[in-house]
Amino acid sequence: xxxxxxxxxxxxxxxxxxxxxxxxxxxxxxxxxxxxxxxxxxxxxxxxxxxxxxxxxxxxxxxxxxxxxxxxxxxxxxxxxxxxxxxxxxxxxxxxxxxxxxxxxxxxxxxxxxxxxxxxxxxxxxxxxxxxxxxxxxxxxxxxxxxxxxxxxxxxxxxxxxxxxxxxxxxxxxxxxxxxxxxxxxxxxxxxxxxxxxxxxxxxxxxxxxxxxxxxxxxxxxxxxxxxxxxxxxxxxxxxxxxxxxxxxxxxxxxxxxxxxxxxxxxxxxxxxxxxxxxxxxxxxxxxxxxxxxxxxxxxxxxxxxxxxxxxxxxxxxxxxxxxxxxxxxxxxxxxxxxxxxxxxxxxxxxxxxxxxxxxxxxxxxxxxxxxxxxxxxxxxxxxxxxxxxxxxxxxxxxxxxxxxxxxxxxxxx
Ligand code: UTP
Numbered sequence: 001x002x003x004x005x006x007x008x009x010x011x012x013x014x015x016x017x018x019x020x021x022x023x024x025x026x027x028x029x030x031x032x033x034x035x036x037x038x039x040x041x042x043x044x045x046x047x048x049x050x051x052x053x054x055x056x057x058x059x060x061x062x063x064x065x066x067x068x069x070x071x072x073x074x075x076x077x078x079x080x081x082x083x084x085x086x087x088x089x090x091x092x093x094x095x096x097x098x099x100x101x102x103x104x105x106x107x108x109x110x111x112x113x114x115x116x117x118x119x120x121x122x123x124x125x126x127x128x129x130x131x132x133x134x135x136x137x138x139x140x141x142x143x144x145x146x147x148x149x150x151x152x153x154x155x156x157x158x159x160x161x162x163x164x165x166x167x168x169x170x171x172x173x174x175x176x177x178x179x180x181x182x183x184x185x186x187x188x189x190x191x192x193x194x195x196x197x198x199x200x201x202x203x204x205x206x207x208x209x210x211x212x213x214x215x216x217x218x219x220x221x222x223x224x225x226x227x228x229x230x231x232x233x234x235x236x237x238x239x240x241x242x243x244x245x246x247x248x249x250x251x252x253x254x255x256x257x258x259x260x261x262x263x264x265x266x267x268x269x270x271x272x273x274x275x276x277x278x279x280x281x282x283x284x285x286x287x288x289x290x291x292x293x294x295x296x297x298x299x300x301x302x303x304x305x306x307x308x309x310x311x312x313x314x315x316x317x318x319x320x321x322x323x324x325x326x327x328x329x330x331x332x333x334x335x336x337x338x339x340x341x342x343x344x345x346x347x348x349x350x351x352x353x354x355x356x357x358x359x360x361x362x363x364x365x366x367x368x369x370x371x372x373x374x375x376x377x378x379x380x381x382x383x384x385x386x387x388x389x390x391x392x393x394x395x396x397x398x399x400x401x402x403x404x405x406x407x408x409x410x411x412x413x414x
Contacts, residue, residue, distance in 0.1 A: 017192060
């Protein structure tokens with residue numbers, strides 16, 4: 001795309017300010033900017049902006065989703081699922097993805113979140129803690145699970161360096177693959193695309209839902225297929241009790257025969273601000289706490305269990321085939337109002353003190369609505385969920401609480 005084609009494209013959507021500093025930019029940046037403009041989906045950006053302004057309320061029928069409670073399984077069921085799960089794990093047809101492209105804003109750690117030291121005597125970082133779970137499969141099932149790590153434009157280099165410096169935590173280097181998630185342009189409150197300090201389009205990571213398309217664009221799906229992978233376990237980077245390769249979970253999923261499964265923990269209390277699994281218009285989905293009425297949040301079934309109590313802990317398993325299908329359909333993008341430094345129309349760099357711009361994120365669970373159904377396994381929070389989300393001063397879901405739960409679980413006395 002040359003300059004005049006780019007200008008024409010932008011004019012149509014009132015975004016020609018993007019080219020204002022073109023003449024002053026070095027040749028290489030000019031080319032980069034034209035490439036960015038060529039790739040911009042201005043129609044989509046304009047639609048997303050309009051949607052922020054008039055949040056349309058589509059009629060959605062929300063119902064509770066069925067789940068299995070791990071603690072209520074009979075001995076027989078447990079044995080059967082364990083056998084099936086171990087068989088599946090030992091087949092060598094499972095790969096794992098750790099989504100580590102987030103910014104970790106709440107934690108405030110300098111560097112990729114996975115490099116955060118939990119504060120144990122061993123100085124294990126979040127990445128090493130996940131690696132331990134992969135090593136356990138090596139020991140118990142005799143297979144090495146291919147481990148794919150999704151990074152972002154911002155943290156890829158540092159992440160790769162960190163693994164190298166730490167000798168891949170003793171995991172075979174050839175089994176570890178890094179790939180970058182995509183980005184999406186940021187816009188201001190008037191729908192104008194922002195420029196960064198170099199005069200290029202300002203972009204931000206496109207959310208954990210970017211995982212599917214990033215797998216496709218980076219040939220991860222193809223790579224997995226070549227390795228004979230049939231199932232992919234996907235998890236976040238910040239739960240220090242994560243149990244992704246749980247034979248009971250995998251066995252239950254295989255037995256139920258759905259294309260995907262997730263783990264859940266029950267809400268701490270009905271008003272807890274978490275998204276919960278449900279069915280929307282008959283399909284599996286997540287309903288955000290903001291969408292849940294007080295009545296629904298408190299609604300209980302005949303056993304006294306919350307009907308909308310299954311919160312998402314980002315432990316998912318999918319058939320590779322399904323991931324491929326999902327990667328071809330665009331997921332919805334959710335706006336998030338954030339602080340963003342940018343270059344204004346006078347060429348000055350503006351440092352944001354308050355939120356001033358929208359970034360757009362896709363959510364991994366929005367893809368569930370493309371499935372007919374899925375399995376949900378409710379697990380015990382104390383045993384499987386200790387997230388590192390906030391800094392210690394917040395007192396919840398922070399390094400201190402995660403460390404305590406970790407020590408208790410692994411019976412570490414220090
Ligand atoms: P969170 O939504 O908790 O975001 O991500 P975060 O980046 O860790 O923290 P905050 O919200 O900025 O404080 C849940 C998981 O999804 C990954 C994160 O790395 C984490 O493992 N994630 C999130 C991505 O990989 N990419 C994204 O764009 C967003």
